[in-house]
Amino acid sequence: MPSSTVHLLRHGEVYNPAGVLYGRLPEFHLSERGLKMAECVAEYFAERAHDGARIVYLAASPLTRAQETAAPTAAILGLDIEPEPRIIEAENRFEGLRVNRSELAKPRHWPYLVNPFRPSWGEPYEQQAARVLDAVADAARVAVDRGGEGAEAILVAHQLPIWVTRLKVQGRPLWHDPRMRECTLASVTSLTVDTASGAVVSLRYAEPAAALLPGAATTPGA
Template sequence: MTATTINFVRHGKVENPDHLLYERLPGFHLSKVGKRMAQATGRFIADSPQLNTSVAVFSSPLERTRETAAEILAPLNTVREARGEQALELVTDERIIEARNEFRGKRIGYGEGALWRKDNLKLVRNLWKPSWGETYREIAARVHAFAMEKVDEFAGQQIIVVSHESPIWSYRHMLETGRPEHNMLLRKTALASITSITFDARSHAVLGIAYFDPAKDVR
C-alpha cells in the first residue's frame, strides 16, 4: 500500500490590536508571539524523521499563512540541504484560503461597528450551518479537491499545507463524520497546530489522522 500524508498547519497568532474579524482582509501579519509559534512548529517539523521528509510546502495566499510557512521552510530546508536535497519553495493555492465571511472588518465586542450588534446577529441563525458567508460544505469541498489532487501528485510522500482553522477543521470533520457541519466552538485546531491526514494513494481512503500542538506553550 502506498500512502500520502498531508500535514495541515494552522497559522500562528495574528497582530490584531483592534480585535477585528480579519477573514480575507489584507494587511494582517503574524504577531511576535505568532512568529514564535510558527518557529516552534517549524522546529518540530524539522526534528521529526517523518515530517522532515516532506517534499512540498503550500499555503493560502494570505500574509499570516505565508509568514507561517516561511518559518517552517527555513529549518526544513536546513535539514534537506544537510542531506544533499534541493531546498523547497513555497507555493500558494486559493483553495486552502480562509472562509468567506460577511462579518469581515467587524470588531469583536460591543459598540459601533461591533459584531454583536443586533443587525449583525440576524445573520447568525445556526452555528452548525453558517448563514453569514461560505458554508462548511463549500469550504470542505474546495479543500477536498486540493487534497485529492495532491494525494495523486505526491503519492507515497508527505507535504505541508499551511491554512486556517475553518478549512482545516471543516475538512477533518467531513472525513471523520461524513459531514462538514460542526459547532465552531468545539474545534480542535490550535494556533500553529498540525493535523496530519494520511490517505491511501490509490483509493484515497483515509488511513489515519494525527494531531500535534508544538506551540501550545509559546507565549
C-alpha cells in the same frame, strides 16, 4: 496501497490589537509570538525529516499570515512555498468587525444569522471541507510523484477550514461551537491519504507550539 501524509498546519498568532474578525482581509501579519510559533513548527518538521520523513511539498494559503507561517519551514527544509488558493480562510460577512453580542444585535446583521447550520453568514461548511479535501488529495499525489511512496506534504491554512475538514473526515456534523475546535494556533492536523482514491484513512493531531499558547490571542479568523 500508495499513501502519503498531508499535514494541515494552522498559521501562528496574528497581530490584531483591535480584535476584529480578519477573515480574508489583507495584511494581517503574524505577531512576535506568532513568528516564534512558526519557528517551533519548522523545528517540528525538521525533526520529522531527521527521523526519516520525506517532506517534499509545501503549499500555503495566499493570505499573509499563512505565508509567514510557512516561511521558516520552507527555509529549514529547503522547499519553495507553492500557491494553494483552495485552503484559504472561509468567506465571512462579518470581516473587519469585532464580533460580539452588541454588534450582532444590530438589525442589519439579522438576515445573516438565520441558519447557523450552513452557516448563513459565510461560506457553507460543506463547501469549505470539499475544497480543502480536494487540495489534500492533490497534495498527496504530488508528494508521492516527487518523493515516492510515503512522502509527505504540508499545507498551511486556517482554523475553520481545517476544523470542518476534520469533522467531515470523521463523519461528524459540520455545525459546531467555535469554542470547541481542537485546532490551536500553529497546530498540525495530519491526514494519511490513499493516493489512488484520495480517501483519508487516518488522522492525528499535534501542537508543536503548545508552550506558546498560554496568553495567545484567541480571536478567530472566521
